[in-house]
Amino acid sequence: MTEHNLNPKLAPEEITIKDVSKAYLRWHFANEIPHSFERYLAPSLLWALMPILRKLYKDDDRLRAAYERQLLFFNTQLTWGGGVITGLMSSMEQERARQEYNDEEITMSDDLMYNTKAGLMGALAGIGDSIDSGTVQYIFIAIAVPWAQNGNPMGALFPFIGFALYQVLIGLFFARQGFTMGRNATGLMQSSGVKNIIELLSILGMFMMGVLAGNYVKVSSSLAFDISGRPFVLQETLDTIMPGLLPLAVVLGVYYYYTKKGLKVTRALVGLTIVLAVLAGVGIL
Numbered sequence: 001m002t003e004h005n006l007n008p009k010l011a012p013e014e015i016t017i018k019d020v021s022k023a024y025l026r027w028h029f030a031n032e033i034p035h036s037f038e039r040y041l042a043p044s045l046l047w048a049l050m051p052i053l054r055k056l057y058k059d060d061d062r063l064r065a066a067y068e069r070q071l072l073f074f075n076t077q078l079t080w081g082g083g084v085i086t087g088l089m090s091s092m093e094q095e096r097a098r099q100e101y102n103d104e105e106i107t108m109s110d111d112l113m114y115n116t117k118a119g120l121m122g123a124l125a126g127i128g129d130s131i132d133s134g135t136v137q138y139i140f141i142a143i144a145v146p147w148a149q150n151g152n153p154m155g156a157l158f159p160f161i162g163f164a165l166y167q168v169l170i171g172l173f174f175a176r177q178g179f180t181m182g183r184n185a186t187g188l189m190q191s192s193g194v195k196n197i198i199e200l201l202s203i204l205g206m207f208m209m210g211v212l213a214g215n216y217v218k219v220s221s222s223l224a225f226d227i228s229g230r231p232f233v234l235q236e237t238l239d240t241i242m243p244g245l246l247p248l249a250v251v252l253g254v255y256y257y258y259t260k261k262g263l264k265v266t267r268a269l270v271g272l273t274i275v276l277a278v279l280a281g282v283g284i285l
Contacts, residue, residue: 010058012056012058013056015052015056015090015094017179020086020090020179021175021176023049023086024048024083024087024175026051027044027082028079028168038073038265045070045074049089049093050067052090056093056094056096062100066096070089074117075121075125076120076125077124077125077127078171079128079167079174080125081120082174083171083172083173083174084124084175084177086178087178087180087181087182088116088120088178088179090179092182093113095108095182096108096113132166136163137159140159217251219247219285220246221234221235221246221284246285250272254268254272
Protein backbone atom coordinates (compact mmCIF):
# COMPACT_ATOMS: atom_id res chain seq x y z
CA MET A 1 0.00 0.00 0.00
CA THR A 2 1.44 3.37 -1.00
CA GLU A 3 1.90 6.35 1.29
CA HIS A 4 -0.49 8.25 -0.99
CA ASN A 5 -3.29 5.82 -0.25
CA LEU A 6 -2.65 5.87 3.51
CA ASN A 7 -3.63 9.54 3.66
CA PRO A 8 -7.03 9.54 5.42
CA LYS A 9 -7.95 12.80 3.69
CA LEU A 10 -8.07 10.88 0.41
CA ALA A 11 -10.30 8.09 1.74
CA PRO A 12 -13.60 7.75 -0.18
CA GLU A 13 -16.74 8.65 1.74
CA GLU A 14 -19.64 6.25 2.09
CA ILE A 15 -22.35 6.67 -0.55
CA THR A 16 -25.90 6.55 0.81
CA ILE A 17 -29.33 6.00 -0.69
CA LYS A 18 -29.92 9.72 -0.19
CA ASP A 19 -26.89 10.50 -2.38
CA VAL A 20 -28.20 8.19 -5.09
CA SER A 21 -31.67 9.77 -4.92
CA LYS A 22 -30.16 13.23 -5.38
CA ALA A 23 -28.09 11.92 -8.30
CA TYR A 24 -31.19 10.56 -10.00
CA LEU A 25 -33.09 13.83 -9.55
CA ARG A 26 -30.17 15.68 -11.14
CA TRP A 27 -30.27 13.23 -14.06
CA HIS A 28 -34.06 13.51 -14.31
CA PHE A 29 -34.21 17.28 -14.62
CA ALA A 30 -31.04 17.72 -16.72
CA ASN A 31 -31.75 14.75 -19.00
CA GLU A 32 -31.94 16.50 -22.39
CA ILE A 33 -30.33 19.87 -21.60
CA PRO A 34 -26.70 19.12 -22.62
CA HIS A 35 -27.69 16.67 -25.40
CA SER A 36 -24.96 16.48 -28.07
CA PHE A 37 -24.25 14.38 -31.16
CA GLU A 38 -20.83 13.35 -29.84
CA ARG A 39 -21.93 12.02 -26.44
CA TYR A 40 -25.73 12.17 -26.49
CA LEU A 41 -26.87 12.08 -22.82
CA ALA A 42 -23.48 11.37 -21.21
CA PRO A 43 -23.09 14.98 -19.94
CA SER A 44 -26.40 14.62 -18.09
CA LEU A 45 -25.26 11.38 -16.45
CA LEU A 46 -21.92 12.90 -15.49
CA TRP A 47 -23.61 15.97 -13.98
CA ALA A 48 -25.88 13.66 -12.01
CA LEU A 49 -22.94 11.66 -10.65
CA MET A 50 -20.60 14.58 -9.95
CA PRO A 51 -21.49 14.97 -6.23
CA ILE A 52 -20.99 11.23 -5.73
CA LEU A 53 -17.71 11.19 -7.61
CA ARG A 54 -16.43 14.11 -5.55
CA LYS A 55 -17.18 12.15 -2.37
CA LEU A 56 -15.35 9.10 -3.72
CA TYR A 57 -12.26 10.60 -5.38
CA LYS A 58 -10.41 13.23 -3.35
CA ASP A 59 -7.39 13.11 -5.66
CA ASP A 60 -7.70 15.42 -8.67
CA ASP A 61 -6.22 12.95 -11.16
CA ARG A 62 -8.55 10.15 -10.11
CA LEU A 63 -11.54 12.47 -10.09
CA ARG A 64 -10.64 13.64 -13.60
CA ALA A 65 -10.35 10.03 -14.75
CA ALA A 66 -13.78 9.25 -13.28
CA TYR A 67 -15.28 12.25 -15.10
CA GLU A 68 -13.81 11.06 -18.39
CA ARG A 69 -15.03 7.51 -17.72
CA GLN A 70 -18.63 8.66 -17.27
CA LEU A 71 -18.51 11.09 -20.20
CA LEU A 72 -18.36 8.42 -22.91
CA PHE A 73 -21.30 8.04 -25.31
CA PHE A 74 -24.52 7.27 -23.42
CA ASN A 75 -28.15 7.24 -24.45
CA THR A 76 -31.13 5.63 -22.74
CA GLN A 77 -34.70 6.15 -21.56
CA LEU A 78 -35.31 8.59 -18.69
CA THR A 79 -36.58 6.38 -15.88
CA TRP A 80 -36.00 2.68 -16.54
CA GLY A 81 -32.58 3.04 -18.14
CA GLY A 82 -31.55 6.25 -16.42
CA GLY A 83 -32.71 5.13 -13.00
CA VAL A 84 -31.10 1.69 -12.99
CA ILE A 85 -27.83 2.86 -14.55
CA THR A 86 -27.49 5.90 -12.27
CA GLY A 87 -27.77 3.64 -9.24
CA LEU A 88 -25.55 0.95 -10.71
CA MET A 89 -22.80 3.38 -11.71
CA SER A 90 -22.87 4.90 -8.22
CA SER A 91 -22.29 1.46 -6.72
CA MET A 92 -19.59 0.47 -9.19
CA GLU A 93 -17.73 3.78 -8.77
CA GLN A 94 -17.85 3.30 -5.00
CA GLU A 95 -16.20 -0.11 -5.38
CA ARG A 96 -13.65 1.31 -7.84
CA ALA A 97 -12.75 4.11 -5.41
CA ARG A 98 -12.31 1.62 -2.57
CA GLN A 99 -10.00 -0.54 -4.68
CA GLU A 100 -7.89 2.43 -5.74
CA TYR A 101 -7.59 3.79 -2.21
CA ASN A 102 -6.57 0.41 -0.80
CA ASP A 103 -4.17 -0.16 -3.71
CA GLU A 104 -5.98 -3.38 -4.65
CA GLU A 105 -6.33 -4.99 -8.05
CA ILE A 106 -8.79 -2.93 -10.11
CA THR A 107 -11.58 -5.32 -11.00
CA MET A 108 -14.04 -2.52 -11.68
CA SER A 109 -12.18 -1.61 -14.85
CA ASP A 110 -13.17 1.14 -17.27
CA ASP A 111 -14.19 -1.45 -19.86
CA LEU A 112 -16.37 -3.38 -17.41
CA MET A 113 -18.17 -0.24 -16.28
CA TYR A 114 -18.78 1.07 -19.78
CA ASN A 115 -19.81 -2.31 -21.19
CA THR A 116 -22.29 -2.60 -18.32
CA LYS A 117 -23.81 0.73 -19.35
CA ALA A 118 -23.72 -0.14 -23.05
CA GLY A 119 -25.31 -3.54 -22.46
CA LEU A 120 -28.15 -2.14 -20.37
CA MET A 121 -28.94 1.23 -21.92
CA GLY A 122 -30.51 -0.08 -25.12
CA ALA A 123 -32.48 -2.91 -23.58
CA LEU A 124 -33.83 -0.80 -20.72
CA ALA A 125 -34.65 2.06 -23.10
CA GLY A 126 -36.82 -0.26 -25.19
CA ILE A 127 -38.68 -1.49 -22.12
CA GLY A 128 -39.07 1.99 -20.66
CA ASP A 129 -40.32 3.57 -23.88
CA SER A 130 -42.87 0.80 -24.38
CA ILE A 131 -44.20 0.92 -20.84
CA ASP A 132 -43.93 4.63 -19.96
CA SER A 133 -44.52 6.39 -23.29
CA GLY A 134 -46.53 3.64 -24.94
CA THR A 135 -48.77 2.56 -22.07
CA VAL A 136 -48.68 4.48 -18.78
CA GLN A 137 -49.11 7.98 -20.19
CA TYR A 138 -52.18 6.86 -22.15
CA ILE A 139 -53.68 5.40 -18.99
CA PHE A 140 -53.46 8.86 -17.39
CA ILE A 141 -55.00 10.39 -20.52
CA ALA A 142 -57.83 7.83 -20.54
CA ILE A 143 -58.60 8.60 -16.90
CA ALA A 144 -58.75 12.33 -17.62
CA VAL A 145 -60.81 12.24 -20.84
CA PRO A 146 -64.23 12.14 -19.06
CA TRP A 147 -63.21 15.11 -16.91
CA ALA A 148 -62.16 17.08 -19.99
CA GLN A 149 -65.44 16.25 -21.74
CA ASN A 150 -67.32 17.67 -18.76
CA GLY A 151 -65.29 20.88 -18.87
CA ASN A 152 -63.21 20.10 -15.76
CA PRO A 153 -59.74 21.77 -16.03
CA MET A 154 -58.22 18.72 -14.31
CA GLY A 155 -58.93 16.83 -17.52
CA ALA A 156 -56.14 18.81 -19.13
CA LEU A 157 -53.81 19.03 -16.13
CA PHE A 158 -54.06 15.53 -14.66
CA PRO A 159 -52.22 13.62 -17.44
CA PHE A 160 -49.23 15.98 -17.25
CA ILE A 161 -49.07 16.12 -13.46
CA GLY A 162 -49.78 12.42 -12.97
CA PHE A 163 -47.30 11.21 -15.58
CA ALA A 164 -44.57 13.59 -14.39
CA LEU A 165 -45.02 12.45 -10.78
CA TYR A 166 -45.04 8.80 -11.88
CA GLN A 167 -41.75 9.24 -13.76
CA VAL A 168 -40.01 10.86 -10.80
CA LEU A 169 -41.15 8.14 -8.39
CA ILE A 170 -40.44 5.17 -10.68
CA GLY A 171 -37.03 6.61 -11.56
CA LEU A 172 -36.12 7.05 -7.89
CA PHE A 173 -37.21 3.47 -7.23
CA PHE A 174 -35.06 2.08 -10.04
CA ALA A 175 -32.04 4.19 -9.02
CA ARG A 176 -32.20 2.89 -5.46
CA GLN A 177 -32.70 -0.68 -6.65
CA GLY A 178 -29.78 -0.33 -9.08
CA PHE A 179 -27.53 0.93 -6.28
CA THR A 180 -28.56 -1.88 -3.94
CA MET A 181 -28.20 -4.48 -6.67
CA GLY A 182 -24.73 -3.25 -7.58
CA ARG A 183 -23.60 -3.10 -3.96
CA ASN A 184 -24.78 -6.65 -3.29
CA ALA A 185 -23.60 -8.06 -6.59
CA THR A 186 -20.01 -6.80 -6.76
CA GLY A 187 -18.63 -10.33 -6.84
CA LEU A 188 -21.16 -11.36 -9.47
CA MET A 189 -20.18 -8.48 -11.73
CA GLN A 190 -16.56 -9.59 -11.52
CA SER A 191 -17.30 -13.18 -12.50
CA SER A 192 -16.16 -14.42 -15.89
CA GLY A 193 -19.70 -15.48 -16.85
CA VAL A 194 -21.17 -12.03 -16.34
CA LYS A 195 -18.21 -10.41 -18.11
CA ASN A 196 -18.82 -12.69 -21.09
CA ILE A 197 -22.52 -11.79 -21.13
CA ILE A 198 -21.72 -8.08 -21.03
CA GLU A 199 -19.21 -8.54 -23.84
CA LEU A 200 -21.83 -10.37 -25.91
CA LEU A 201 -24.33 -7.59 -25.26
CA SER A 202 -21.73 -5.05 -26.40
CA ILE A 203 -21.18 -7.04 -29.62
CA LEU A 204 -24.95 -7.24 -30.11
CA GLY A 205 -25.14 -3.48 -29.73
CA MET A 206 -22.50 -3.03 -32.44
CA PHE A 207 -24.43 -5.48 -34.64
CA MET A 208 -27.60 -3.43 -34.21
CA MET A 209 -25.68 -0.25 -35.08
CA GLY A 210 -24.69 -1.97 -38.32
CA VAL A 211 -28.32 -2.84 -39.02
CA LEU A 212 -29.35 0.77 -38.43
CA ALA A 213 -26.58 2.04 -40.68
CA GLY A 214 -27.66 -0.35 -43.44
CA ASN A 215 -31.27 0.84 -43.18
CA TYR A 216 -30.71 4.58 -42.88
CA VAL A 217 -27.53 5.32 -44.85
CA LYS A 218 -28.66 5.54 -48.48
CA VAL A 219 -25.91 6.02 -51.05
CA SER A 220 -26.15 4.87 -54.68
CA SER A 221 -24.36 5.60 -57.93
CA SER A 222 -26.05 7.14 -60.95
CA LEU A 223 -23.07 6.48 -63.21
CA ALA A 224 -24.08 4.74 -66.48
CA PHE A 225 -22.54 4.61 -69.95
CA ASP A 226 -22.28 2.35 -72.98
CA ILE A 227 -19.48 -0.14 -73.58
CA SER A 228 -19.39 -1.52 -77.15
CA GLY A 229 -23.02 -0.62 -77.56
CA ARG A 230 -24.13 -2.27 -74.35
CA PRO A 231 -25.27 -0.23 -71.33
CA PHE A 232 -23.12 -0.36 -68.20
CA VAL A 233 -24.82 0.70 -64.95
CA LEU A 234 -22.34 0.92 -62.08
CA GLN A 235 -24.93 0.48 -59.31
CA GLU A 236 -26.24 -2.76 -60.81
CA THR A 237 -22.70 -4.11 -60.99
CA LEU A 238 -22.03 -3.14 -57.38
CA ASP A 239 -25.28 -4.80 -56.27
CA THR A 240 -24.22 -8.07 -57.89
CA ILE A 241 -20.90 -7.91 -56.03
CA MET A 242 -22.32 -6.88 -52.65
CA PRO A 243 -25.64 -5.10 -52.01
CA GLY A 244 -25.12 -2.01 -49.89
CA LEU A 245 -21.44 -1.71 -50.74
CA LEU A 246 -21.49 2.10 -51.10
CA PRO A 247 -23.30 2.73 -47.76
CA LEU A 248 -20.83 0.36 -46.09
CA ALA A 249 -17.92 2.25 -47.65
CA VAL A 250 -19.31 5.55 -46.32
CA VAL A 251 -19.80 4.17 -42.79
CA LEU A 252 -16.32 2.62 -42.74
CA GLY A 253 -14.84 5.84 -44.10
CA VAL A 254 -16.44 7.88 -41.33
CA TYR A 255 -15.30 5.33 -38.74
CA TYR A 256 -11.75 5.48 -40.10
CA TYR A 257 -11.86 9.29 -39.88
CA TYR A 258 -12.97 9.11 -36.24
CA THR A 259 -10.18 6.69 -35.33
CA LYS A 260 -7.58 8.98 -36.91
CA LYS A 261 -8.92 12.45 -36.06
CA GLY A 262 -11.06 11.81 -32.99
CA LEU A 263 -14.82 12.12 -32.54
CA LYS A 264 -15.18 15.44 -34.41
CA VAL A 265 -18.74 14.99 -35.62
CA THR A 266 -19.36 18.45 -37.09
CA ARG A 267 -16.16 18.40 -39.10
CA ALA A 268 -16.96 14.88 -40.34
CA LEU A 269 -20.46 15.94 -41.42
CA VAL A 270 -19.17 18.98 -43.31
CA GLY A 271 -16.42 16.98 -45.00
CA LEU A 272 -18.77 14.14 -45.93
CA THR A 273 -21.28 16.61 -47.38
CA ILE A 274 -18.61 18.22 -49.53
CA VAL A 275 -17.25 14.89 -50.78
CA LEU A 276 -20.71 13.53 -51.65
CA ALA A 277 -21.69 16.82 -53.30
CA VAL A 278 -18.58 16.75 -55.50
CA LEU A 279 -19.17 13.10 -56.48
CA ALA A 280 -22.79 13.88 -57.26
CA GLY A 281 -21.78 16.94 -59.30
CA VAL A 282 -19.48 14.91 -61.55
CA GLY A 283 -22.14 12.26 -62.03
CA ILE A 284 -20.64 9.44 -59.97
CA LEU A 285 -23.38 9.45 -57.27
